[in-house]
Amino acid sequence: MRIFTAALATETNTFSPIAIDKRAFEASLYARPGEHPATPTLCTAPITVGREVCAREGWTLVEGSASWADPAGLIARATFEELRDEILGQLQAAMPVDAVVLGLHGAMVAQGYDDPEGDFLARVRKLVGPDVLVCAELDPHSHLTAKRVGAADFLVAFKEFPHIDFVDRARDLWAIAVRALKGEIKPVMSVFDCRMIDVFPTSKQPMRGFVDKLYQLEKTEPGVLSLSVIHGFMAGDVPEMGTKIIAVTDNNAAQGAALAEQLGRELFSMRGTFMVAQVDEKEAVEAALRAPKGPVVIADVWDNPGGGTAGDATVILGELIARGVQDVAVGTVWDPIAVQICFAAGEGAEIPLRFGAKSAPLTGDPIDKRVRVRKLVRDAQMRFGESFAPFGDAAWISFDGIDVILNSTRAQSFDPSLFSALGIDPKSRRILLIKSTNHFYDSFSRIAGEIIYCAAGKPYPNTPATTPYQKARRTIWPMVENPWAE
Ligand SMILES: [Zn+2]
Structure with missing residues (x-):
């Protein structure tokens, strides 16, 4: 043959x-x-x-x-x-x-x-x-x-x-x-x-x-x-x-x-019963602060680059900053321009930096902070089961008790090794903010004290009943209640 x-x-x-x-x-x-x-x-x-x-x-x-x-x-x-x-x-x-x-x-x-x-x-x-x-x-x-x-x-x-x-x-x-x-x-x-x-x-x-x-x-x-x-x-x-x-x-x-x-x-x-219950960014941060044991993983489920979004939304991070929450690690925010600036400034530099929320509407606002560039890694990778997933050149920046990993190649947060790749121990943080709908679960559930699924902003069309489809059929559930009625 x-x-x-x-x-x-x-x-x-x-x-x-x-x-x-x-x-x-x-x-x-x-x-x-x-x-x-x-x-x-x-x-x-x-x-x-x-x-x-x-x-x-x-x-x-x-x-x-x-x-x-x-x-x-x-x-x-x-x-x-x-x-x-x-x-x-x-x-x-x-x-x-x-x-x-x-x-x-x-x-x-x-x-x-x-x-x-x-x-x-x-x-x-x-x-x-x-x-x-x-x-x-x-x-x-x-x-x-x-x-x-x-x-x-x-x-x-x-x-x-x-x-x-x-x-x-x-x-x-x-x-x-x-x-x-x-x-x-x-x-x-x-x-x-x-x-x-x-x-x-x-x-x-x-x-x-x-x-x-x-x-x-x-x-x-x-x-x-x-x-x-x-x-x-x-x-x-x-x-x-x-x-x-x-x-x-x-x-x-x-x-x-x-x-x-x-x-x-x-x-x-069984329609409508499959997906995990989600909370908004305010409830997610409240619940994370109440949790008795860390690390609490907050999954930004709809800004998942694995579903085609940019992966640069800042809605949840913005809420954490507004509440003054510390001991947080964020992995990752896609921002090749900010990564380039961090690499130019070098490890140890303290610089003013604008990052995030550049690519799509309804994903929050760019964040402006004076940050310290803690670590720079070219061609960073995280584990994904038996193989590795690249996330590009990456910069670990910190400000106000918050660590953020910026990356240049879009990738969803498959595995806690994305933090260790930059030298951050994910188990030592109170809150880990990641971007993934469901693929993260297998690996992060092994280290998480609690997992919170958060729907924040509108980076992904996750409510088909109201999504402005131009071509998709509107004769299916949930666009119609009973698609079997003639
Ligand atoms: Zn798939």
Whole structure:
């Protein structure tokens, strides 16, 4: 067998002002054929798992390019077309192939393309014809368009949010592909549209139980090969935005459709109960001051660069300053200009500095302080599970009992090691203010005395009922109370 693999991925918040081009991919991951490292990033596990699988089976794996950009705003048209056509050219050169196994994210939006992955998959299908197996791994924060479903034989999404299972799901994808190529099964996809949009952390109920049930059904239901929930991505204003269920069965579309509908209606019945309760910045600071034991982690859940926002909002920090709170460490505030000024001033310098709140409206005001530059680190990194996440050149500044890490590359606060990377002991502080919706939980919960989820300002469109969508359907919950009424 001869199999082609490649990856093309990012997550686009169409409301974000952080437009991106090829440089954003080069800053995160841009690997030409054969250059992909042994460790996968979020959406490139089909490549690294494919190496293992094909070595074991004695099959030929032809690697195309792999690109990943950190979530941001709209992708430049020329960038998407260049990355897409590069992979299509590699596929054409590799033909004939028996299968195409791709790593996608599924929430890309480019100038002129509401459905870049649909466009890409349709071109792949056109190139290889109807008989070659085409499959892909997706992030559940994606848009499952009819065009994608029509072009691919099957799709598998991460089940966990935080996405700790991206390698395991790539193994699922390959396991199904291998059995299909050996003629043991014929995967077909059935989809149910839940007519809703929500946020579904699997670190808590009720989604924990729902996902555990999916694992169980995959093991026990004869003929069921894979079950995925496409959570949807509410910050992507595209026509087919919303939550969907995918059931992949062994050539039994009716069985898949029935199961997908049953699961989808169950999910719909729990709408509005999935997300963790959030408080505003005033309540968050009050609660942090009341907490008997630190460090108290305040998560700025909606200024999460992992969801495409800038990561420079100052609403909560402004409240801490106004209340005169001390013994606080903030990680991070994205501000490349302030970082540049700190590097020019040097470690130990005391300088007047304006930082934060530069990139989007309703994210607070820039902060003006006389600060001491405590530590400067080039190309700083934090841990993220088994791998590392870069956050660029970073400066630790302090003023009035508050320490702030400024960074030059946008990154969500995955792990407390972002503080230690600059020499701050996160366990020694009373309050840690971080920017992340849910990915932080696994690592920060191990050191936190308490965790407070704070919704502050309006950096992210987190209330779909009132978000000014131009393209997304308005016939789903919570835009309408009952989307099932005719
Ligand atoms: Zn995601």
